[in-house]
Amino acid sequence: MVKHSFYRAWLQFSVIFALLVSAHAHAVLTIDITKGVKAAIPIAIVPFQVSPAQILSESIWDVVSSDLARSGRFEPLAESDMLSKPAAVKQVRYKDWRLLKMNAIVIGNVRQLGADQYEVSFRLLDVFNENQLAGNKYVVKSALLRKVAHKISDIVYHKLTGIPGAFDTKIAYVMQEGERKDKRYMLQISDADGYRPVTILESRHPIMSPAWSPQADKLAYVSFEKKRAQIYLQDLRTGKRSLVSDFPRINSAPAWSPDGRKLAMSLSKDGNSEVYIKDMSTGAFTRLTTNAAIDTEPEWSKDGRNIIFTSGRAGKPQLYQVSALGGTARRVTFQGGYNAGAAYSPDGRELALITDMGGGFKVGIYDITTRTIRTLTSTRLDESPSFSPNGEMILYSTVQGGKNVLAAVSRDGSVQQVLRFSGGSVKAPAWSPKL
């Protein structure tokens, strides 16, 4: 299960995760950390004081702890190693936490205010300077307790790393269950940690390529419900669906322009697979490529002026770039025998891609400045790389134990993990923009 040599500290985390999972009988997934960083920040997430004392359905401090551990940048202290469990600042003995070599601690309270109303407060405390780095209070229904936990994780992550967190975000993916005649495809949206999944489309026919609108309010995707690939658009608030492209043959690989006004896609209506742009307000289509080889998987540059796409025009799939207004395409990648499925990093400086340098299909990073590709993952048969909105992690699908599973890797490759959903095969992940 765990493929990599990992650092000793991570062994401990695997145990924590195992406990977490058994604590949540309804858990949808487990996370195997296959590789972690050495220089993780030691932090103690002290169990919150709950009043009136009762068993909450969500132990939000556990959620915060697993969020931070999963990022690879934090090393949360096991609850059993804590010398005290303060819930208020005046109860904190900083000396004890320094003894435990903690950099920071999180303390908090959960108070029930009404039938389904909770007040959650937390404080992030600096152990060395003995001061408060952050503190906040939320009043929510129980259904949103996990969301509050992710918000706390985001604040802690931001305060201690200087990088915005991406825990309070969503992921979309396609789950496949059953075999042959009973096969079902479900387009689901869950929290970034895989919990709270909601099925937004269920079909007996394949679903592919979910793509978030920049405002995270719509999802474009490919559905075979009419027995061929067509592109649909679904409003995530109303659930309302519309057909975006149903030309004869293949309609695939939708990609939103950064301003959300256009959708790039691959259509084969004019012979073979070519890249087009649909203006969503006028409905007009513009053709960008003209080539006898495959042209697909368009991806917009962050300024919306260029399109990166995959083409087989040189025999094997490689990345090319063309102006969003059309014109001559220029080849981008030259290393390796297979480079496809490009996704821009949020800062626009790198492309995540699927590359084959001879060791199988893996997630790689193409550095736009140095024009070099480095392979990030040790998994095989990787697909669909997608950056977290803070650019720190890349979510992708891979094959393990004969099943498609989701996995994540940090941008520098130092943190790797596999998300194991209960039930079916999971493919085509897409990380939402900032919510």
Place this chain on the structure above:
Amino acid sequence: MKVTSIQKILLVIATSLLMSACAGKKAQESVQMDDAAGMTDDTIVSGTLDSDVMGMDLAGPQGVDANDPLGKRVIYFDYNSATLTFEGESIAQAHGQYLADHPNVFITLEGHADERGTSEYNLALAEDRAMIVSQIMGVYGVALDRIQLVSYGEERPVALSSDEAAYSLNRRVEIVYQ
């Protein structure tokens, strides 16, 4: 559920007999039932068996020897290739000739790819495979509106393991008579 090969074949034959009594649109449904009977979770059944049984009992060329190009309903391809092999070309030609001789017959060419590489590229690759088969048939004067092209990319494998044996069965175009 463990089903022996013989049980499976009997089931397919029984299904086919049942279905051959029905005409027209029913053919579509029986194709799906064959699909269901053809395979279990951990069993790989060669694509040829599925389609041979389908073909002989439903529509298209009847009573053809399974070794004859016309008796085959699946054309296999090399990795990342939409170029026909010698055998693939002879199968496409045989069915092209059959279609030319039977002007009221319609077919669907279903393109498929193995799981390696990206789903979106494979969708296009699988369509290219179906397209090259249709072009060979076009040479025989078969009107292209009698041939429906569908690509499923890597979404509908017949063999589920991640090895070359499975991949070679999954890189295919299925000729489906209507």
